[in-house]
Amino acid sequence: MALLELDGLVKEFGGLVATDDVNFDVEQGERVSIIGPNGAGKSTLINLITRRLEPTRGDIRFKGESILGKKPHEVVQRGISKSFQTASIFPELSVRENAEIAALAAEHGAFRFNFLRHRDRYPAVQDRTRETLEAVGLHGQRDVTAEDLPYGDKRRLEIGIALASEPDLLLMDEPTAGMSPDETSDTVELIERVKEELGLTFILVEHDMEVIFSISDRILVLNRGEIIADGTPSQVQNNAAVQEAYLGGVEL
Ligand SMILES: Nc1ncnc2c1ncn2[C@@H]1O[C@H](COP(=O)(O)OP(=O)(O)OP(=O)(O)O)[C@@H](O)[C@H]1O
Numbered sequence: 001m002a003l004l005e006l007d008g009l010v011k012e013f014g015g016l017v018a019t020d021d022v023n024f025d026v027e028q029g030e031r032v033s034i035i036g037p038n039g040a041g042k043s044t045l046i047n048l049i050t051r052r053l054e055p056t057r058g059d060i061r062f063k064g065e066s067i068l069g070k071k072p073h074e075v076v077q078r079g080i081s082k083s084f085q086t087a088s089i090f091p092e093l094s095v096r097e098n099a100e101i102a103a104l105a106a107e108h109g110a111f112r113f114n115f116l117r118h119r120d121r122y123p124a125v126q127d128r129t130r131e132t133l134e135a136v137g138l139h140g141q142r143d144v145t146a147e148d149l150p151y152g153d154k155r156r157l158e159i160g161i162a163l164a165s166e167p168d169l170l171l172m173d174e175p176t177a178g179m180s181p182d183e184t185s186d187t188v189e190l191i192e193r194v195k196e197e198l199g200l201t202f203i204l205v206e207h208d209m210e211v212i213f214s215i216s217d218r219i220l221v222l223n224r225g226e227i228i229a230d231g232t233p234s235q236v237q238n239n240a241a242v243q244e245a246y247l248g249g250v251e252l
Helices: 042-049 072-078 095-108 116-121 123-135 151-163 181-198 209-215 233-237 240-247
Strands: 004-013 016-026 031-035 057-062 080-083 169-173 201-205 218-223 226-231
Touching (some): 004 042, 016 218, 016 226, 031 209, 042 169, 072 080, 080 151, 095 151, 123 151, 123 181, 151 181, 201 209, 209 233, 218 233, 218 240, 226 240
Parallel strands (some): 031 218, 080 169, 169 201
Antiparallel strands (some): 004 016, 004 057
16 A cells, blocks of 8 residues: 555646645655656645645545545654754744644644643653654754754744654655755755655655656656656656656756
């Protein structure tokens, strides 16, 4: 059984078909990138998987069970986490408090405002917080207020927040957007490290081809809501339909 199964997934916005009969499986341990031109439906697909959007038709199964009907936080508790979510960081709290909230929410359900007051009652949360901050290289900055972190470190903290729930599947929407070349290579290194250390399964939406080719086992190409190619990086690179649709004939 695949970890994630998308079955005939359609999302319409009024007359516009943003995802058009999308079918694919993701196996445990696979690292999948989704590419495609602007407006192809990539973010829509991610938002359907995290239950931020309701599909018009079709089904999404995780570990063999349909997740339609589940709330976004229930999906997180089942093991799907998304990084680079707008406003996943609480800017006025410290790096450590941000990781604690994520670890607490993963164990005890949707965020509640009295979480931090009771955090010492949960030693497992303290361990998870420390491990998470060590994994993303922010343990030394644990007492820094999140809004004072440099941009690249904020994005690291976002990855940490997503990892704190110990997901089975991590979704990343443009992890290197807005980063300098140095921050991009640090982020790629971080993703490589967590992928090796945690054996993580992930789906990545990204525009940067270097990032995609260095960290994916498999690439799905979306065009106008439809999957037009699904294969290894070299299969996709040599696919004529992809070159035509995605880059207007320019070689990848
Ligand atoms: N909430 C919405 N209401 C109406 N139309 C939407 C909504 N969200 C997305 N769309 C439309 O659905 C289509 C797919 O958009 P989506 O954001 O998923 O594409 P994308 O591949 O992620 O694009 P980009 O690379 O530019 O982020 C676009 O035509 C977009 O305008």
